[in-house]
Amino acid sequence: MSNPSELLSDFNTLPEPEEISQIATWLSEAGLESLELSNDTGTRLRIRVAQAAADTAEISSVPACPAEPVAEVGTVAVSAPYFGHLCLDRPMGDGAFAPVGSMVRRDDVVALLTLDTLQVPVRAPVDGEVVEIVATPGALLGYGAEIMTIRPS
């Protein structure tokens, strides 16, 4: 994970509106929610193509990693591959990645973990049907926290 300011050391002026539009298109094509650029002088540019992540100041409790997945018998737990705020909906706002009852394929993106400007995809471990969403959207999840359960097909 690199700091954007290191990647764009000459980020001193705001991009043109056409460039911003192009970046937004790339973001949505990549299934990303937002892009943030900042430099040492404090200039920040944030481009969002979907709803904002939950405010970090509102943390009350963070689900800890369960010692053992508590998925119901016959189902497989989808656990967080990193930590971050849980986002179940597609960035472009066209519904959830994998709502209850939907069929998913192994390695499909079923959720995102949002960390400030970074988004980490959560992938299905198996083919199957989503039977339950266990975690709360917007909550800050720890590594290994259970997000949903899938009944393998």
Added chain:
Amino acid sequence: MNDTPRFKRVLIANRGEIALRIQRACRQLGLETVAVHSDADAESRHVREADIALCIGPASAARSYLDPDGLLLAARMTGATAIHPGYGFLSENADFADAVEAAGLTFIGPTGASIRMMGDKITAKRAMRDAGVPCVPGSDGPLPASMEEVHAVARDVGFPVIVKASGGGGGRGMRVVTDAADLTQAVTLTAKEAQQAFGNPTLYLERFMQKPRHIEIQVLCDTHGTALWLGARDCSLQRRHQKVLEEAPPPGIAPDVIAEIGERCAQACRRIGYRGAGTFEFLYEDGVFAFIEMNTRVQVEHPITEETTGIDIVAAQLRIAQGEALAIRQEDIQQRGHAIECRLNAEDPFTFIPSPGTITRWDLPGGPGVRVDTHVVSGYTVPPYYDSLIGKVISHGGSRDEAIARLRVALAEMRVEGVSTNIALHQDLLADPHFHEGGVDIHYLERWLAERTAS
């Protein structure tokens, strides 16, 4: 705390007893804590008691406690604006310290530049010599080509000397010379070996200290130009370079001798603009101190200095990081009595093989002058992934004899079941007549263990 603290929420980038120690100090200063932890430490006491707990990765330290990006992201996600690195892990990683500050957060420790300077043995030794801190007498650079000049250097340094390859390390490429008559041959052979082994025949030499003690000076420096030394510790009882039992003050070294070396350390800190807590480590033999290295962090054995000076070192680290001036002056610092710390490890007391597992019984000692710093509670499972330190039993007494007596009773009171511990080793050491005399050297414990095995 001043009116506008730099930070109100501290991320503790560590685990085990030191994480809990830092959390306690934060709480006492009214600071909130963020416990970031690996999957393996989810049930740890400081995690359960933190204001915010966040699992940042799997058991592997490389993906949790040693992951700088993950720690910085965790700070942003939890609103922590200061990071305390504890000891080990990233505590002496200059790049991490720089990255924390570059992210606009407070690193509770010295600057990256200070850590970098002390991390390199050559620059550290040069800085210390320039600042008047005594170093091992030596050639101060590569040996001259002329053998006559080499002999002159060795005579100045004083025999026995150790001839070392510049490119060497890990005990290879070195030869001890006790007699001037053997020097020429030793230098010729070592240079030849160094060329073969390291592709570099450059040599240097130093006085060889045969039976040194490990003596260290604790310092505390604020950002307003005050640098204090808090006394000395004797950490000579070591096994494989790991300290086992430490005491303060070092037995048999006159307070004015300690004071002189302590003042030089404080002076060196002022000179290099050092910030926070730190430790100058020395070898000590026949009244001579020789600087080895500086640790730019809080040490495992800091409690014995806290006990003898009454100064809370971890709280002081936090206050210094807030930008506060130290409220104490050097002349206020008293050395009261004697303190000893035993490091409790979950390991076999004879083979030293780690003994991870669930602790089913954990009865702690108590009484005057007894302190236990531990993250363990009954039912805690010692994970196999990290070091085996499960706690520290610290005793304080008006005299060394009283501290020893209190520690012996304390260890006898402890009941640990479910894992093996080295309590029996500490009990044997406390009963050892040479330990009672005080002042054993850094090889003593290894010799003692070898004799124990033989008998």
